Each structure stands twice: as C-alpha cells, then as structure tokens.
Amino acid sequence: MNTPSAIPPVPTSFRLIVTGGGTGGHTYPALTAIRTLQARLAAGGGALDVLWIGTEEGLEARVAPAEGIAFDTVVTGKIRRSSNPLKMASPANVRDMARVPLGVAQARRIVSGFRPDVVLATGGYVAVPAGLAARMCKRPLVLHEQTVRLGLANRKLAGSAARIALSSDSSLALLPEQLRPLAVVTGNPIRPEVLSGHPDKAVDALNLYGFERGLPTVYVTGGAQGSQQINDVVRDALPWLLERANVIHQCGPANVEPLRRHVASLHPGLAARYHLTGFVGPELPDVLALADLVVSRSGAGTLAELTALGKPAVFIPLATSAGNEQAHNARHLEESGAAVALIGEVTADRLVAAAGPLLTDPARRAAMAERARAHGRPDAADRLVDVLLSVAARS
Numbered sequence: 035m036n037t038p039s040a041i042p043p044v045p046t047s048f049r050l051i052v053t054g055g056g057t058g059g060h061t062y063p064a065l066t067a068i069r070t071l072q073a074r075l076a077a078g079g080g081a082l083d084v085l086w087i088g089t090e091e092g093l094e095a096r097v098a099p100a101e102g103i104a105f106d107t108v109v110t111g112k113i114r115r116s117s118n119p120l121k122m123a124s125p126a127n128v129r130d131m132a133r134v135p136l137g138v139a140q141a142r143r144i145v146s147g148f149r150p151d152v153v154l155a156t157g158g159y160v161a162v163p164a165g166l167a168a169r170m171c172k173r174p175l176v177l178h179e180q181t182v183r184l185g186l187a188n189r190k191l192a193g194s195a196a197r198i199a200l201s202s203d204s205s206l207a208l209l210p211e212q213l214r215p216l217a218v219v220t221g222n223p224i225r226p227e228v229l230s231g232h233p234d235k236a237v238d239a240l241n242l243y244g245f246e247r248g249l250p251t252v253y254v255t256g257g258a259q260g261s262q263q264i265n266d267v268v269r270d271a272l273p274w275l276l277e278r279a280n281v282i283h284q285c286g287p288a289n290v291e292p293l294r295r296h297v298a299s300l301h302p303g304l305a306a307r308y309h310l311t312g313f314v315g316p317e318l319p320d321v322l323a324l325a326d327l328v329v330s331r332s333g334a335g336t337l338a339e340l341t342a343l344g345k346p347a348v349f350i351p352l353a354t355s356a357g358n359e360q361a362h363n364a365r366h367l368e369e370s371g372a373a374v375a376l377i378g379e380v381t382a383d384r385l386v387a388a389a390g391p392l393l394t395d396p397a398r399r400a401a402m403a404e405r406a407r408a409h410g411r412p413d414a415a416d417r418l419v420d421v422l423l424s425v426a427a428r429s
C-alpha cells in the first residue's frame with residue numbers, strides 16, 4: 035500500500051528521535067515533520083519529546099537549537115563516492131569510514147537512553163549511525179527520501195526500515211522490489227511559513243526600495259552554499275536582466291564580495307534594482323512571495339517549495355549531483371511545461387533566451403505557475419506525520 039492510510043489516533047505523548055542533515059534539503063523536511071507532529075499532539079492536549087541527532091558542522095546544528103529542539107551529536111564520516119576503487123580507498127575515505135563504528139556506538143547510547151517511539155531519518159551521512167542504532171535498539175525506523183532515487187544514507191538504512199516515505203510517485207518504480215511493500219508516498223515536507231510570505235515584507239526586510247515596482251522580480255538562488263556556476267551566468271546576464279527586472283541574488287556566503295565588486299560597475303539606476311545576499315534567512319517566504327520568476331538549482335527542497343507555491347522557474351541543475359538527480363528533477367517539470375531546464379553548459383545567452391519570454395509575458399508566467407502548482411504537495415508534512423503515528427501505534 036503506497037498511499038497513507040486512514041488518519042491514525044493521536045497519542046497524548048510521543049518520543050521522537052530525528053536524524054539527518056548536512057544540507058537544507060535533508061534538514062528542513064526533518065524540522066517541518068517535528069513542528070507538524072508537535073502541533074498535532076498539542077491540539078489533543080499532548081506533548082512531543084524530541085531529540086535531533088546531527089553533526090556539529092551540518093546546518094542542523096544551527097537550525098535545531100534555534101527552534102528549541104534538543105540536539106545531540108555523533109561523529110560520522112562522509113563517504114565520498116567514486117567508481118575508481120583507488121579513490122574510494124583515499125585517506126579521507128578510510129579515515130571517515132573508521133569513524134562510522136564510533137558514531138554508531140555513540141548513537142546506540144543515545145537511542146537506548148531516549149527510548150523513542152520512532153526514529154525518523156531524513157538522509158545525509160549523519161543519518162547512518164543513528165539509523166543503525168535504531169535497529170540495534172529495536173526501535174522502529176522511518177526513512178524519508180526527498181529525491182527521486184534513494185540517497186546513499188537511505189540505501190544503507192533501507193533494510194532496517196519499518197516504512198520508507200517517498201516524495202514522488204515516480205520513486206516507487208525505482209525502488210528494489212523487496213522494498214516496495216515498505217514504501218508510502220507522502221511528498222517532501224516544506225516549512226509551512228514558506229506558503230504564507232508577503233511581498234511587501236520582503237521589500238521592508240531587505241530594503242528593496244530601489245526596486246522598480248512596474249517590473250517583474252527575479253529570485254536567483256544557488257542553494258544554501260550558493261552556486262558558482264549560477265553566479266557566473268547571472269553576473270554576465272546582469273545588465274540585460276536589470277533592464278527588464280529587479281533581481282534578488284542569493285549567491286552563497288563565501289561569494290558576496292567578488293560579486294559586490296562587479297556590481298559597483300553597474301549604472302546606479304540599474305544597481306538599485308539588484309539585491310545581493312549570501313543567504314536568505316527568515317525572510318525566505320517573503321522573497322518567494324515577491325518573486326515572479328525563480329532561477330535556481332533543482333534540489334528537491336527548492337522544487338517542493340516552488341511547486342507548492344506555483345512559481346515559474348528556470349532551473350540550472352547541479353551537474354554532479356548523485357545519479358544526475360537534479361537534472362532529472364528539472365527535466366520532469368519541464369516536460370509538463372512547469373519550468374525551463376537548462377542542462378549541460380549554461381551561458382548568459384541561454385539564460386537570456388529562457389528568461390526573456392517569461393519576463394516579458396505575464397500570461398506565460400501564469401500558465402507555467404499553474405502547471406508547477408499541479409506538482410506541489412503542500413500536505414506532505416501531514417502525510418509524513420501520519421506515517422510516524424501509524425508506525426508507532428503498530429509497534
């Protein structure tokens with residue numbers, strides 16, 4: 035059975051361990067699941083005890099404590115994939131593989147002490163030790179996969195899972211046959227505030243008073259770290275873009291300075307229509323609400339947000355993402371007219387050719403937005419919480 039079943043009863047207390055992180059794509063679905071479960075329990079007068087197991091370096095180490103979520107760390111190693119056996123045996127890989135058993139031992143102590151009703155793993159290499167510890171401690175493990183194919187961590191853990199929650203129907207056919215009975219399609223949870231942004235708040239928060247209100251606004255985003263490729267292409271297309279649009283450019287915290295120097299050479303009238311930032315924080319929902327067009331990487335989290343909102347987009351996928359997953363994501367939306375996918379070498383000319391018709395034709399943007407919305411799953415967090423509750427009720 036691959037769709038969530040009847041809504042399970044809500045208990046008065048629930049103990050949850052969440053593990054996963056590294057990037058936003060693994061962190062925000064976990065955060066959203068926690069908040070949604072908390073709200074479900076609170077509505078019935080109950081309470082959630084939650085602990086997040088992550089690494090010190092991952093995004094989760096900032097996100098969880100800022101949300102008041104108890105946070106513990108284990109050591110773990112990033113296994114760098116390569117088809118070349120010599121590279122797989124690189125000193126960094128050997129060192130990191132040696133850290134995995136230590137991480138599992140640490141996670142086992144944490145899981146046996148906390149006694150969770152369920153362990154939810156959302157991917158990223160930190161999920162491996164805690165997921166294995168769940169099995170050792172005989173606690174049910176639920177996996178959530180954001181991407182179309184199971185990521186490396188989830189592949190390692192799949193044999194230990196009680197349920198595997200998927201973001202897309204198209205993942206079912208790609209699962210090994212023996213895992214299909216465990217699968218349930220929930221969608222990829224997005225933070226609810228992403229759906230309730232306000233354009234005027236973005237103007238105030240980011241001081242966008244130089245923006246020309248009669249022009250469309252383009253939001254450029256390369257993911258939490260930014261994307262050098264997107265930065266280069268947008269920098270080259272900037273004079274053209276700013277003649278036709280306002281631009282908010284999220285370039286990654288390390289890339290702000292070189293771009294700022296470049297902007298100094300723009301005509302002041304055009305420069306006023308350009309806002310450069312390393313990272314978009316709490317104002318992200320408002321920035322998305324202001325955006326008429328998004329130019330972006332096609333990571334699963336960004337896609338889930340843009341489709342739930344119904345935003346026209348030009349995607350420039352990360353070419354080296356595992357199994358070319360980002361290109362697959364982008365193509366999938368392009369096939370139904372829900373986005374434009376720029377795959378392969380991307381130049382400013384290609385970006386201009388893709389963005390031009392969308393910037394000049396609001397009806398074309400509206401049609402693309404409608405088709406994007408058809409792919410959105412704004413109820414994904416609720417569906418994932420249903421899975422957590424039903425797994426706990428069964429065990």
Ligand SMILES: CC(=O)N[C@H]1[C@@H](OP(=O)(O)OP(=O)(O)OC[C@H]2O[C@@H](n3ccc(=O)[nH]c3=O)[C@H](O)[C@@H]2O)O[C@H](CO)[C@@H](O)[C@@H]1O
Pocket residue numbers: 057058059060062157180181255256257258284312313314315318332333334335336337339352355356359360
């Ligand atoms: C390089 C890499 O391995 N990418 C993977 C990573 O994506 P990665 O985590 O890089 O990107 P995603 O698109 O999945 O998620 C990014 C998240 O960060 C948020 N955000 C981004 C920029 C910013 O300034 N502010 C902000 O809040 C976005 O709104 C989104 O919620 O995990 C995804 C989900 O498993 C995969 O699909 C990607 O292929």
